[in-house]
Amino acid sequence: MDIGGKLYICPQRSISVMRARSVRVLSEWDETFRTYGPYAAMLNDIRFDQYHIFRSESHMLTGSDSNEK
Numbered sequence: 001m002d003i004g005g006k007l008y009i010c011p012q013r014s015i016s017v018m019r020a021r022s023v024r025v026l027s028e029w030d031e032t033f034r035t036y037g038p039y040a041a042m043l044n045d046i047r048f049d050q051y052h053i054f055r056s057e058s059h060m061l062t063g064s065d066s067n068e069k
Contacts, residue, residue, distance in 0.1 A: 011048050014048070015044070015046075019040070020039070021036050022040070
C-alpha cells in the first residue's frame, strides 16, 4: 500500500477459526462442580482498510535554560 508516499506491506484481511466449549459452574447442596457445554465453532473475519500515517513529535526538557549565560 502507498501511505504518505512510501510503500508498506499491510494486511488486508484476517480470518481466525476457533473451536471451544463453554464451562458452567453449578452449585447444589453446598457443593460446586463444573459442567461442559457442547463444542461450538467460531469464526472471526476482519478486513483492514483506511490505513493512514500516525506521526508524533516530542521534545526533551532538561529543566535548565540553555539561553542563559
